[in-house]
Amino acid sequence: MSVEFKPNIICFACNWCSYTGADMAGTSRMKYPATIRIIRVPCSGRVNPTFVMKAYQKGADGVLIAGCHPGDCHYNSGNYFAKRRFLLATRFMTFLGIDEKRLRMEWISAAEGVKFARVMREFSETISKLGPNLRAREEA
Amino acid sequence: MKYSYFPGCTLHTQTKNFNDSIKITSSLLDIELEELKDWQCCGAVYPLTADSTMGLVSPYRSLQKAYEEGTDLVTVCSACYNVLKRTNFAVSNDAQIRKKLSEYMDVDEYAGESKVLHLLEAMRENKGFEKIKEKTINPLKDLRVAPYYGCLLLRPSEELKFDNPENPTIFEEFINSMGAIAVDFPNRIECCGAYVSITSKRKVKGATESILKSAAKRNADIIITSCPLCYHNLAKEQEQLVQSDYLFKPIPILYFTQLLALAFGIEVGSCGFESNRIDARPILKSKNLISGGDAL
Amino acid sequence: MKKIGVFVCWCGLNISSTVDVEKASEELKNYPGVFYADDYKYLCSDPGQELIKKTIVDNKLEGIVVAACSPNMHESTFRAAAEAAGLNPYRVEITNIREQASWVHSNKEDATAKAIQLIKSTVEKVKKSEDLFPQQIPLTKKVLVIGGGISGMTVALEVAEAGYPVILVEKEPQIGGNMAKLSETFPTLDCASCILTPKTAEVGRHSNITLMTNSEVIESTGYFGNFTVKVKRKPTFVDWKKCIGCMLCQEKCPKKTNSDFEHGMGKRKAISVAFPQAIPYRPIISEKECIYFKTGKCKICVKVCPVDCIEFEQEEKIIEENIGAIVVASGYDLLPKEELGEYGQGKYADVIDGMQFERIASASGPTEGVIKRPSDGKIPKSIVFIQCAGSRDNQKGRPYCSKICCMYTAKHAMLYKHQVHDGEATIFYMDIRAGGKGYEEFVQRAIEDDHVLYLRGRVARVYEEDGRLVVLGVDTLSGEQVRIEADLVVLATAVIPSIGAKALGQTLKVGTDTYGFFNEAHPKLKPVESMTKGVFLAGCAQAPRDIPETVSQATGAAAKVITMFSKNHLVSDPQVAKVNEKICVGCLLCKPICPYKAIEPEIVEVRVGCRAEKRQVATINKGLCQGCGACSVACRSGAMNLSGFSNEQILEELKSLCL
Amino acid sequence: MMNMTEKMLEQIRDLFEKKNIKLFIGFEKGFEKFSRIPAFAENYDEAKSMIIDEFETPLLAKYLIRELGEVGAGAVEKSERVGILTRGCDYLSIRRLVVDNIILRENLVIIGIPCNGLIDPKKANKLLGEEAQEITVDEKIVLAKGEIKSREINKEEILLDRCKKCIMSKVEESDILLEENMDDMEVSKDYSAVEEIEKLTTEERYEFWRRQFDRCIRCFACRDACTACNCRKCIFDITEPEMLEKTVATSEQFMFHFIRAFHVAGRCTACGECEKVCPVDIPLGLLNGKFKKDIELLFDVDEAGIPAEIEPLGEFKLDDPVEW
């Protein structure tokens, strides 16, 4: 039973900053664990907290939402709305008993390939330590 | 209009003449002042420390009492006014301080519901300046009065909201209503050096001297104030100035209500002129505001 | 089930060295819904694209997934290829297995597994894709420019030269704005009217420009390409068409009053033209001062007018115009001195602001360029200039730098020193911000050649003493308190948005910041666009700036307008929000979230059983929506959705990735 | 109290006579002693059984959706209006519907009544130790008489849960006010129940909620009772995309309760109806309360239960807390 735990992490990345930041990490050949799967969205403001809950249900061990830095949103305000929603959502999910460390929000600009890779490594490590998420998760 | 009255320590002791003139004049303006029972020293300076609220206990108690009396609180001494009004501002805006104080003192929470007013503000609120105009029977014609505001009445303006901090007018209104001439002198809003004079009298010289010279330059006959400490520093400085500068002519300093008593035709003996550090009677006499028999 | 094709790209060795592309395409062949799967060396190459096209046609594919590099690289390439093969381009999705797999992972097994999963999830997304069609939006090729200062004029001239009609609305009776009031300009000291007059004249006579002075925009509806605005033309009481500009009326008018144009430094008549070079050179009667309007008598102007053009009964007119784009160039004002208590609150005649100094230094001004102080007309022997008067001041609610004061104050001091050689000019400054071509040199000239004394520090108080002004300041470089007796004090008061900017913003539905400056769409990449599509910004309406910068920005805004007008119609991206009217309850929780104000309520009629019912729903203005999708998250029932990134698509993608 | 009922009936007659309204919604006595149930009158005669007293009543606002047209008929002017009896809490719910553009204020006639708290008869019975036969209220003292015992009870003790947390006892925008509004009740914010849960470990919290949610039978009564749940078609009834699958699994229960609570976050008026109607007693108030508490704390909102034009999640401030 000593199979190494490979976490399953979903990352919502906004098209304009963070997704481009991920591209940057790629073109610079920075390495990060293969545990992360990116879903491209136009804006962090597009991410519905329900998606996160759904991800947990379907088997994700961690969810990361990456958007433009405050003030840099391509749509001007999307990341601020996202911030409000997820300030609440994180607390609420914790309230329901899901470890708060499993949800993370990050501001990653298009130029921050280094940051993108670093965040992915850190987050992957955090989730690895936490182990698989079994809460609010669909029985396999 | 009825108010609780907070005289403060100095008015009850050293400057009784100030207190007396307030009592005589305010009643004529339909401002009924009832001395707050068991009032306590306000502390003289508003504590500027964010980490300790001990200094607020005493003023808080007085405020709370006035509130229990169901009245607004009137005070005259600039220092008391500054401390009480700022305390009131603090407790009405900062729930934490309020909570701390009421818990410490074991009293009901008081959140700044009562107003703190300077007597001049109380006058302004009760159409006092119009009433002064009506009730003045001895108009102070040709008397050039320099209103010295000092600092504690005006600043910090966002908390005190007494008057425009750079260009105040309330004293001028007061002076004009008595028929006197308000002297606009620039240093009327500058500090006299306050308590610094306790250790280094010479160090406040610059401050006091420029106030006096600024008033003298505009030919002021009289300076009025509402602060015993300003009064002291300005009077003290004049004693020095007279000796060092033979051209300097002393300018009597009065508490503003003394002048009001005179305008209301109150018997000169009750205006408290005899206790002033620089006798104002000669100049008042020269302007025919008191008769020869009254003076001296 | 849809027939989906999957193409896996090798990208030479870029992908194939870490991702087993053959294994991936092999595995995808058996994935539900996938009709065709293959891998290829370079899909973006011509033969690669040909392969895609051919496969789509041969297999009648209904959607394709291209697993290759980032969509930022070739999404448009592959979508175009699919379109050429008759497939709606929005049925094409890219899986990024290069930047997100082969390049960032080293273990081939992991990378391949991840790539396969990513491709599968994209297949799931494509299953939920729909045909989307760009919308054509009609376009009125006419621009409205609000503000006739240097920025508005620049925009108007550029667009007019490109051949498009321009309506230039100015609230004052003449164009020229603040620049017309300036004496000379830094850093060259050439006279402002010398460089401005040719421009105003050109605006006045350009056949493509309709000039509406003494007018204000009071309403704006519609959206980009198709605005309808209402302009209020205030009465001038003079028939400008008949008037020949002889100005006999002005000469003979008996009523004198303070001139706004001169900022209280000079007088004008009740019927007047602001200044001799004004365009249009036509007089206007001020209702407030005119004796006739007050008493019903006088009419001297009527008597002297040779062409009988005085019209006391003139009324304001509302004019409606259809236009395609709006440029806001509403300019600036200065912070009133009355807000600066410590500097006299406006009660000292000899404490003036920068614009008033411009007027007394201007050759066409009330003193004909001789610098005299307002109180007694004496030539000041000592002038103190105070910079940052109200700027960089949180307490006064203006924490920003007004940007132009450092330079114009240096100019003022220089102009003064050139006139009064033995005069003393002292400047209190905080920092000298002279970033501009020739700017620093200009300031240094003032210091070195003209001996202007720069003191670093603020002034605490200004008051009057013996007919002079006492300035209490400090020089923080020496640490000394400074007391200066001056004859004249000039305050470089803060630059603030022109009065009424906030209201204009509301009229145009364009956001302003806390101070009232117009917000740009993006602080770096869209500095001349506002958040409202089709509304552009120029000059100080957006932030304080000097003339060269204003002209550059105005030219930029003009270019934006011209680019917009160069097309015959506008095309909107179909990846925008859409409303399911059957579900929408019309609660409009989505409305405040939309940064583009693209959501509005609409009453629609629907059939419920056998009767028709009216109900309110949200509607999307597809011309305004930019597709951020924030509204879709605010919608509880999911009636609001985002085409191209729909709830269904994201959820399928998500489910597949979580497995 | 009878007095108030009379006043109301007078007003109702007036309303019907002047044909201002097609329907009046109020309360009448229910089957059980002291139970008060919604009553709908289409004319004055039908309204005669209506009553105002101090016993627990359900909230009426939700009926307005039905009575003013199809669900979410939206802000469309109607030819006939509906009258409704309104206390402060009803008023909050009505305002919820108005702000959400579900109904138009113009289509309503609000008869406002002051309120200083309603009595929960069940609590009275409990304290009395038997079923009360007669309950009389005199200011703050309640006299409950049973067949055997009688007892004086402090009204505070038997107040309705909802009233203990009352944030609005006034009816601010009534068309007709039966009696002067009283001052708002002194209610201090009490999030102790939420804080109790917060104090638990994550593990314990999850277990707590799992036990609660596993009881859920997905009857949707909480949704149906809620005025903030006013969608034309609920997301739970939509199959494409299927946010909630039909299987009864713990994860689905979490999904359901997460979505329900999030959809009313910042919009919940804390009326407590959801919790009251829940047949399996899931403490839904805790979920709503958690959001309310966090919104007030994080976004510097005084009272996150009063419907406003723009909801906390419909705006942002540049100085919102920075966590990431």
Add this chain to the structure above:
Amino acid sequence: MPTKTKTKAEIADIIKRIELISGENIYKCYQCGKCTAGCVMAGEMDISPYKVIRMIQLGLVEKALESESMWLCAACFACRERCPKEVDLSKIMEALRVIQVRDGKPLIEPEEVADEVIEEMPQQGIVSAFRKYN
């Protein structure tokens, strides 16, 4: 006796104390000197008011504490009234005084005040002086 130089940590600690006692962010000050320009006591001070804050910003807190300036501040609030950055310098001066007083270094002791001063000075003045100095 030369003052013992404090370590970096000790200095950071004092700065923190100053910020805590005054409740002000000392890093807001950008040394425009407006406080000093309008200060009636600045002429007497060995370190100008704006420099006092600068010293603290630079970590030269010992210099600031040793200076006479804070004892000369008459708390007239002119600086606070005019400060464009809304820094309440009167509170920072108070913090410096309080630190000295709490550390057992008051400016004066009651017995040091001349009888004649006690005689002449109004009670209010004496009370304020001791509130500030002891």
